[in-house]
Amino acid sequence: MSQPARQTVSSSAPSPIGGERRRGRGAVSNATGRFEPLVRTEEDDGWDALADLPPFKTEVAHEAARTAITRNQSPDIAFDRSINPYRGCEHGCVYCFARPTHAYLGLSPGLDFETKLTAKPNVAELLRRELSAPSYKPRTIALGTNTDPYQPIEKDYRLTRKILEVLEETRHPVGIVTKSALVLRDLDILSRMAAQGLAKVAISVTTLDPVLARQMEPRATTPAKRLETIAKLKEAGVPVAVLTAPVIPSLNDHEIDRLLESAAAAGAIEAGYVLLRLPDEIKHLVQEWLLEHHPGKMRRILSLIRETRGGKLYDAGWGKRQTGEGVVAWTIGRRFEMASRRLGLDRRHLKLRTDLFTPPERKGRAEASEQLSLF
Incomplete structure (x- = not known):
């Protein structure tokens, strides 16, 4: 009778995961994140138990994000702000430079990165609040700078579309980078925004x-x-x-x-x-x-x-x-x-407009306006 595979503390390099268990995935192994106190590796106990382990399945956790817009000051990057509605990416690109960020979640940059994903359901709500701040100055927001905004789970979560709805409403410029044909689902919004000089897309x-x-x-x-x-x-x-x-x-x-x-x-x-x-x-x-x-x-x-x-x-x-x-x-x-x-x-054709930006109504300001309209 097969016994479950053991997890043991080890200092050795991670072992490759069997091909059937990672079918359709990019990474070969699932090394422990670099901030973890122990390194864990799977070892067969002699009962061929590793062969009985199920394939890696995509799991999605929810995160109550505190901010929507991420800022950067890198001089060799063309944007200073971005939004990432997801952590991890099911596309499984083995070379993805965002993989190390999974270590901050206590997860592996290997197979965990492409199977244990995080969605931010409140990202559009946070974006609206941040765009309504009196001090906010519009510049192009980049989508797809860390993980793909149109990875497969976007079909169900539609977080990228909700973000675009806020940006269209406020006439805020957006640039998208994606590998996915799913971007065509939002062609209605993108074509309207592009007609105003507010949207561009880069296909990787x-x-x-x-x-x-x-x-x-x-x-x-x-x-x-x-x-x-x-x-x-x-x-x-x-x-x-x-x-x-x-x-x-x-x-x-x-x-x-x-x-x-x-x-x-x-x-x-x-x-x-x-x-x-x-x-x-x-x-x-x-x-x-x-x-x-x-x-x-x-x-x-x-x-x-x-x-x-x-x-x-x-x-x-x-x-x-x-x-x-x-x-x-x-x-x-x-x-x-x-x-x-x-x-x-x-030639650089894709400079977007910022002069059309219309901040969303702040909740308190909208309520006060509504009360004043009674008099």
Whole structure:
């Protein structure tokens, strides 16, 4: 009779999780978060109990958020405020730079990040309150900067749509980054806002190879569907860019020209890229992933990444983390620039308006106005 698998304290590297248990997931392992006092690993007790464990399922917890808008002062990021209605992301992109944030929840940046999600049901209500503050000054709010606002659970929770409803009502500019065709569900709002110069969308297309895409981004929209999404956004009058992120040397960098050509043909009018970023936990996850899916290229890829990061796998310095440095990074950058220039994707068309912003009525002010109208 099978006995349950034990969880034991260990200081060793995390063991890969069986393929059937993580079917449709991106990460290979589920290492303990870095802030936890103990490191826990699964070990078979001899009864083959690990084979009996069920597959990882998506779980969604609710968070009573205290704020909606997150601020940043990073000089190499084009926005200073963003909204993230979800923590974690079911798309399962193995390279996602947001994975380490799950450690702040006591969870793993590995499989936990893509299976143990958090939704913020009160995010639209908080947004309305923050936009009504007398001191608030409008600038473009970014959606999709940490996790995808149109990941699969958005179909049920509709938090991104509720945010857009508030932004449309207040005529506040918004920029969206997503890999999902679900953005087309909100084309009614986005097209109306775009007509006023208040909305733009960037579609992330990492590769045109459906097999590689499924390996890297197992639950995201297929590359062909993303190109179709660009076309439909363009047709509806929504300015759309293509974001190639991340570019991984020796894995997808050879696709730059063809990818940009396909995006331009679909209707993209602007393009950007980000070189692969490997902060602490991510470097281990990506190495495990390469060992499983591309073992013959692993040493080459890691060597090239080190060449772009001053001999390390990552350099978090501002001005370097997005594009890297050195000959390899320079070559990728010039190739991207030349292709973008040739296709007309290097011009900045997507500056949004802030002069139309109309703050929502503050609750106390609205009640006072209602009372005064009686006299």
